[in-house]
Amino acid sequence: MSPLQKDAIYCLIISSVSVAIFFILMLFKNMQVAFSAFAIFGLYGLTPLIFYRKSKNKILVDERDKEIANKAGRFGFGLFWVAFVIVAVLISQIKADSLIPASLLSYIVFFGMIAICAARAIIILVLYRQGKS
Amino acid sequence: MKEPKIVNKIRRFRFDNNEMTQEALADLVGVTRQTIIALEANKYVPSLSLAFKLAKAFKMKIEDVFQEIEE
Numbered sequence: 001m002s003p004l005q006k007d008a009i010y011c012l013i014i015s016s017v018s019v020a021i022f023f024i025l026m027l028f029k030n031m032q033v034a035f036s037a038f039a040i041f042g043l044y045g046l047t048p049l050i051f052y053r054k055s056k057n058k059i060l061v062d063e064r065d066k067e068i069a070n071k072a073g074r075f076g077f078g079l080f081w082v083a084f085v086i087v088a089v090l091i092s093q094i095k096a097d098s099l100i101p102a103s104l105l106s107y108i109v110f111f112g113m114i115a116i117c118a119a120r121a122i123i124i125l126v127l128y129r130q131g132k133s
Numbered sequence: 134m135k136e137p138k139i140v141n142k143i144r145r146f147r148f149d150n151n152e153m154t155q156e157a158l159a160d161l162v163g164v165t166r167q168t169i170i171a172l173e174a175n176k177y178v179p180s181l182s183l184a185f186k187l188a189k190a191f192k193m194k195i196e197d198v199f200q201e202i203e204e
Contacts (some may be wrong), residue, residue: 002167062164063180064171128167130176 001062003051004065005128010051014044015118017047027103038110068127077094082114137201144173146191146198160187 018041025034052060061069087108092098147153156167162183171177172187179187188195 002165057160059159059163059165062168063183064168065165065179 002065002128003060004124005071006051007047008124011044011117011121014041015114015121020116035107035110035133041110041114046078059105068124072120072123072127075123076118077118079119083115085107137203138175139178139199139201140175141169141187141199143169143187143198146193147173150191158187160192161190 018037021040022034025037054060087088088100091100091104143151143158147155147158155166155173157199159169164183167177168177171180184195184199188198191198
């Protein structure tokens with residue numbers, strides 16, 4: 001398994017755990033406390049230290065891996081952007097004053113970040129499974 | 134217009150070269166073994182630079198290793 005595949009699996013686990021804890025805290029505590037669940041998502045920042053450590057003679061990432069990562073990244077960001085615009089337009093249409101509350105914007109951004117990473121991870125795993133790039 | 138498919142003879146040349154392993158070829162051209170597997174299955178078209186490295190590894194011309202076929 002390549003480091004990129006391990007990275008994708010790790011990302012899916014971190015994303016799922018963050019979202020699950022967010023909803024658990026939201027049920028039993030409040031939104032403010034639930035927001036702290038996203039701190040777990042910060043663990044994704046450890047990816048380079050865990051999976052991309054340089055070893056002497058081993059090639060970790062080559063041109064095909066980079067191509068897959070680029071393709072998946074573009075798809076993930078595209079998905080986030082579409083979802084972000086749809087959510088923003090819906091909120092402004094539903095609300096009487098047509099304004100998006102600043103507090104809600106931070107939730108959209110955090111869920112957006114998770115959506116980008118999760119979509120990217122899924123596409124990476126699918127492309128590797130198909131053997132294509 | 135449909136794009137022509139690019140196929141290769143990497144697997145054949147690997148066996149012709151003292152049954153070189155995928156790992157050995159991967160190390161020789163600077164890619165991972167997974168990429169060699171994808172190349173041999175014609176599921177990945179390499180960059181020009183990698184194609185030249187592969188041809189050089191087999192001491193062949195690039196057109197001997199890679200062919201364009203109409204589907």
